[in-house]
Amino acid sequence: MSNTDDLKWIMQVTLLGNKEAFNPLVRKYQSPIRRFFLNLTMGDASLSDDLSQETFIKAYLQLSSFQGLSGFSTWLFRIAYNVFYDYIRTQKGKEEAPLEEVDRIYHTENEYSAENADLYAALAKLRMEERTAILLCYMEGMSHSEASKVMRCPLGTLKSYISAGKTKLATLLQ
Amino acid sequence: MNDQQLQHWFMTHKQEMPDHDFSKKVMHQLPDRKAAPPLVWIFASIGTLLFFVFVNLRQLIEQLSLWLERAPWWTLPVTSTALVIIFLIGFCFHERKDDVTIYFKGI
Numbered sequence: 001m002s003n004t005d006d007l008k009w010i011m012q013v014t015l016l017g018n019k020e021a022f023n024p025l026v027r028k029y030q031s032p033i034r035r036f037f038l039n040l041t042m043g044d045a046s047l048s049d050d051l052s053q054e055t056f057i058k059a060y061l062q063l064s065s066f067q068g069l070s071g072f073s074t075w076l077f078r079i080a081y082n083v084f085y086d087y088i089r090t091q092k093g094k095e096e097a098p099l100e101e102v103d104r105i106y107h108t109e110n111e112y113s114a115e116n117a118d119l120y121a122a123l124a125k126l127r128m129e130e131r132t133a134i135l136l137c138y139m140e141g142m143s144h145s146e147a148s149k150v151m152r153c154p155l156g157t158l159k160s161y162i163s164a165g166k167t168k169l170a171t172l173l174q
Numbered sequence: 175m176n177d178q179q180l181q182h183w184f185m186t187h188k189q190e191m192p193d194h195d196f197s198k199k200v201m202h203q204l205p206d207r208k209a210a211p212p213l214v215w216i217f218a219s220i221g222t223l224l225f226f227v228f229v230n231l232r233q234l235i236e237q238l239s240l241w242l243e244r245a246p247w248w249t250l251p252v253t254s255t256a257l258v259i260i261f262l263i264g265f266c267f268h269e270r271k272d273d274v275t276i277y278f279k280g281i
Contacts, residue, residue: 013207014207014210015209015210016209016210017206017207017208017209017210018207019201019204019206019207020201022201022204023197023201026196026197026200026201027193027197030191030193030196030197030200031190031191031193034191034196035188035189035190035191038189038191049196052196053196053199053200053203056200057200057203057204060204061205064210116187116189118187119187134184138180138181138184139184139187139188166177166180169180170180173180173183
């Protein structure tokens with residue numbers, strides 16, 4: 001299904017109010033979005049499914065605000081990123097969550113950790129922003145420009161996250 | 175480890191997530207939507223109707239100028255203000271239907 005198909009479904013939802021037209025979009029993007037959360041949460045499948053559901057519901061409710069300036073995938077990942085960040089903030093109460101604390105929260109063992117233990121062990125060495133940038137670019141195949149739109153940070157900042165993440169990973173995986 | 179090796183390493187660890195009724199659960203939670211007001215079609219119909227009523231552009235201009243000559247001085251400002259108000263009411267109504275607040279970081 002191409003980007004044109006995405007737009008076709010989006011227009012059916014927004015202009016005609018056809019709720020069912022959102023279903024192909026969910027089926028198409030459920031795997032990347034759930035994988036993104038699964039890796040961000042170090043393999044917590046239950047939490048990642050909850051966050052994924054929230055992402056799709058928010059996307060559906062905000063679909064009228066999608067302007068098509070970037071791809072639907074980028075827009076959806078942007079919502080997913082915000083959902084995850086908001087979730088972390090609510091977990092930490094109203095205080096600003098330091099990134100080191102956030103990392104510590106998600107370094108937990110669970111049933112899914114064993115399946116991809118080396119991946120999660122490697123990701124655990126990264127700060128949250130580095131992990132997100134690396135996952136978007138290397139796991140989800142986004143360009144640096146797209147990833148910077150998702151994380152809403154300057155391109156240079158994103159590149160510095162990737163560079164720092166790569167250095168840590170290279171040391172670990174060699 | 176270079177860029178390509180890192181890319182390859184991530185690709186070998188890339189998980190494909192089977193749906194397992196995930197999309198069904200999401201769809202079940204979504205509220206129904208109202209279709210957007212067909213403003214474009216409404217205005218297009220009015221425009222088409224007016225065109226046929228006034229037959230051609232010259233006749234339309236003549237009709238308008240005649241109407242403006244005979245109309246009192248306040249007709250034009252009142253009519254244009256009314257049109258702006260109608261547009262704003264329509265716009266507010268259109269935007270109100272999906273009034274959901276989402277707080278994004280940094281916005």
